[in-house]
Amino acid sequence: MESALLQTQQHGVLTLTFNRPAKRNALNTTLYQQLSAALQQAASDEQVHVLLLQGQVDCFTAGNDLADFVGKNALAADDPILQFLHTLADFPKPVIAAVGGPAIGIGTTILLHCDLVYLGDNARLQLPFVELGLVPEFAASLLLPRAIGHLKAAELLLLAEVFDAQKALQLGLTNQVVAADELLQFAYAQAIKLAIQPPKAVQKSKALLKQELKQAVHYVIGLEARAFAQALCGEEAQQRITRKLEGRSKPIS
Template sequence: MSEISQRIEQGILRITLNRPEKKNALNQQMYLQLTTALQQAAADDKILVVLLQGSTDCFSAGNDLQDFLGSGELNSQHPTVQFLYQLAQFEKPIIAAVAGLAIGIGTTALLHCDLVYAADNARFQMPFTPLGLCPEAGSSVLLPNLVGYQRAAQYLLLGEPFCAADALQMGLVNQVISTGELEQLAWQKALKLASLPASAVQSSKALLKRSSKTLTLDTIAAELVQFQALLHGVECQQRIAAFFKR
């Protein structure tokens, strides 16, 4: 069974993370599949909306650290890097349905989505500094712009977790609903978007992101430089070694 499943229906590309034994942690093959899916969606006029989801108890536990550590330099050929830039520049609307754990990239990817719906069991965290790392995916600019500096510092510097209600209050998610109702709500919102004039929706998204797009791309690049340096530092190596021993 594929770790990324895809289905196109009524103009909606539904992408489902499907690696339950690893809590949907993303490996390099999954990043490649996600990037390819977004590239194909961008080129296909019949696809109007992307719906990204995990399972009812886990959206994504973040990077598969063991896989990531052996994946080489974070350059333009790296699958993770390719995904980050593709996500940041994707012109069609993306809806995320988040249940259970949303860790690391499982949270920061949501900052690029246009609508985010969360189950009441959703739990978010960006534990970069506890691992000796720094923010990624443009989160060091997108999060403070969304929630304010102090709250962004709470979650990016301290790496503290937060619940669905907190995510709703700060504006990271649009609505919180029961786990059993989440998939249907996200699907209905995707159908509504898909029923609207595509050119108007995409133009509106472009205008909404016009002032921040260049800054976001520049920030992703700056974060990658720092992330690469920290990844090979003694503190990070010690923290990750301790993580694997737990």
Template sequence: MSELIIQQQGAVLELSLNRPGKKNALSQHMYRQLTTALSQAAQDNSIHVVLLQGSHDCFSAGNDLQDFLGAGELNSEHPTVQFLYQLARFNKPLVAAVAGLAIGIGTTALLHCDLVYACDNARFQLPFSQLGLCPEAGSSILLPQLAGYQRAAQYLLLGEAFGAAEALQMGLVNQVVDSSSLTALAREKAAKLAALPSDAVQSSKALLKRSSAALTLDSIAAELVQFQRLLNSDACQQRIAAFFKR
């Protein structure tokens, strides 16, 4: 069974996380697949929009920690690092459909999406400090820009979970619907985007992101330095060991 289902519907490329036994936690293999799919989509003129989704009851539980810890230093060859930069640089519209858990990268990846739709059972959390770690994927700059400093601190420092209503209020998601409507709505919006002149849409996206693009990339780089340092710390190792004992 493929852990990432890739299918093209007209000018929309659908990337569906498909690791139900692990609540769609991302393995290094999945990161490689996602990076390759986004890289190819960026160059494929037949693809105008990418739709990222999980299952009907779980978007993603974040990193597969055990797999992640065995992948080595966070350098330019690391699959997670390659995915983060590919995501930040992706030039075409990204639409996300979120149901159930969206933990860690399951939430921070949404900060790079252009349109995000969630169902009312969505639950978001950024538990980095709880694991003795720091923000990633540019979230240290993107979340304060979106939600304001105090709310970003609440979610990134305390790691408090929040629901779909809060995500809608802060602007992380565009619309909240019931679970039976989520996939249809996301596909409808993706198809609507894909039907527009692609050059105009991509140019508009680039203009919307022009003031923050370089800062986002700089933030990812700075976060990775601190993330690696903290990952090697005793405090983090103790927290992770406790996580695996639960």
């Protein structure tokens, strides 16, 4: 069976590719564990200067695998999801995201922790937490309003509507929009440019850019996780999640 996370390392760039195309690259427990392990290893590997996160050109990730949430009523400190969130938030090297197709839930909030973000013109982003009876995660309630202002953040989080790459560009959530069929090649070329910069200077500069909010990010990740777990075990969320899963399983007539 092919791994849910593909890893390639060349020219100082570690590329991590979500590889669950049949599940639209939804992140499950196994994939979170693999991501955390890859990040921890990359952090100490002096041959890795840049991390590139991607899916396929037509799908970044559909977000958390909702099947993992059915009947779940807690997020312990050692939960693979939380371990990944904290690990990426602390990752010392620059992170680039190449996003084509759907980027749902954590597929969008993860971008708030990246240093460079490139979207294909086919990208479709969404923060569907409220729609599912849940609350934001990955410190989105802290970082999103700071990035785009309270009103726009409230619009994206509370109405939970899909928005396209051009709107993401207007909001400042991406560095550039490129043609979908050029996305992965373009993002890799940008990663190479970054990888040849002096690595210590790059890492120190990233640390300075992140320093102001570093402690707050970890605090809010925990705060949101507790609220998320409370919402998750509620009737509202379980009904919404079950209904969505049932809708996906219905055959197309």
